[in-house]
Amino acid sequence: MAAPRAPRQSDVAAGLASRPRSGTLAVRLLMLVAAAALPLLLLGMWTLWDEYWTQRATAERQLVEQARSLGRLVDGEFDRTVSALGILAHSASLSRGDLGDFATEMLAARATLADHDLQPKTDIRIRLLDTEGRLLRDTGLLDGSIPAATQRGIPAALAAIRTGKPQVSDLIVGPFTRTPFVVAIVPVPRSGSAQRGASPAAGGLGANIPAPTLRAILAEAALPRGAVASLHDRQGRTVAQSAPDATATGEPLPAAVAKAAGGADAGLLPDTVLGRANDPLRIAFARAEESGFVIQVAVPERTFLAPLHEGLFRSAMIGMAAMVLVLLLSLAVAQGIVSAFGRVPDLVRAGARAPHPTFPRTGLREADELADALIRSEMELHRLNQELELRVAREVEARDEANVRAARAERLQALGQLAAGIAHDINNVLQAIQGGAALIERHPGNQATVKRLAGLISEAVARGSSVTRRLLAFGRQGRLRVESVSVEELLLTLSDLLRPAIGPGIALEIAPTNGLPPVRTDKGQLETVLVNLASNGRDAMPDGGRLEIAATLDHVLEGMPAPVPLSLGRYVCLRITDTGSGMDAATLARAVEPFFTTKPIDKGAGLGLSMAKGFAEQSGGNLLIESAPNRGTTVRLWLPVAV
Structure with a gap:
């Protein structure tokens, strides 16, 4: 056969010219910078967007809380009036029926109520009513006389007299002055014991709270720029609002707000509502806890969102400036790398x-x-x-x-056969070392993994030195280094070495062994036996398959039949199963004979199974092989439990 021709220089040049052009280092570095910058950019955008919605939710909560605070202020004004009237209702002159002296006390109480920074002094009127709500005395009449024609009282007054509890009326508009106000009414207690079936009150005392007073309370609140707060009675009519717009008094509450207030004590409308100038408004509402009046705070959508948009834009500009700076620095570093390698x-x-x-x-x-x-x-x-x-x-x-x-x-053929068997074992050790080294190459930066795999490689080298001891164990002439061995830790250690050793076409399955007691044996020889058995399973599956390693706890009791001769006691049974070609009955009968093998001479000398059986028996256990053609092989290895 002619020797292969050495490639000529022209052939090499032609091959180099025909290969596809690779990307330059500069392009790859730019791609790396872009790949690193894109996630940061997306993260920054998501952070800005999340911060925007967080601040928006905070602003919405603050708007609702302002509506609640205004409700508490309105209830406070009602409570102030009710408290003053309650003191007046227990007057001694009223109890003895001296309405002349009581009229003087009513004027003094009116002056007390009028002594308020927000109270228009000329609009306060206190009225004394009988059990039917008819007017008995009115501080609005200078002489304190009773008008010639009296009318039946308002519903709130009748309710206070009937129930004996203070009441606050809905919006009332004066029939002559057209002045809007609400009335706070307290019952006047009866003197002595009341007749059965009679009203629990002898009459009522009422004081009007003018709408300008309530408007002043709303106007004093620190509302957002452009916001308008309005107060609505229980029927939804506008009582007062922070803006000086008299035409709004008596107008109904917007339908969307009325619907929302009917189902919640406070909140923010999910959608905007068009205002009078057809501008969208963000509306928060709250129902006063005591009076039941509804406070509405309306802010133009553009005004409400303006500070949020300004903050978002400012943060975006800062983020973009930082990103541009990082990109410029990255490009400068990349240029230095390209120049150095060039x-x-x-x-x-x-x-x-x-x-x-x-x-x-x-x-x-x-x-x-x-x-x-x-x-x-x-x-x-x-x-x-x-x-x-x-x-x-x-x-x-x-x-x-x-x-x-x-x-x-x-003349050395016989010796060569024995050497081939030993070389087969050494090859298994080298495969374990190669597998560990490959894993280290794949995870060079993981110090814990590298350290653990380095330890596994050292143990594999130690197994190589135990070949002589294993040969003596086969002949029952060697000494075992007996120790307590954890099967769970042993299988976990071997799994990382066996996976690359058996190849990618074979699925390695190691069943969980939680709770198994340790065994008493030589750890190095047990590792070597398991590696040899796994290698045999691999060789039986040239087209791929599944290799399973499992362990169970067996008890050998007196009178109980055992699959192999074993002394009484507890054993851990290691089971190695493959889905390979299997063995017929004749091959199975000779499987543990020394130097018997069906493999080529360069694949082993037939000592693996025989040495495994000798090791099991010398450790105080036994070995059993089960196999059939085209049904795979199962090797069971029993080892005694450590005391």
């Missing part, structure tokens, strides 16, 4: 051609390391070329010596 080829050529090795610097450690490595590679390649001719001459001489050794090899 100088590497020239530095390598200059360093390799120098009479003495030189290692110029780029200013970037990674680029310097790359240049140093390439210079050393160039120097090593030159040295290897010089050694190649010498090695060719030595190979010719070695070929002649190989012919002589070939005859001697036949």
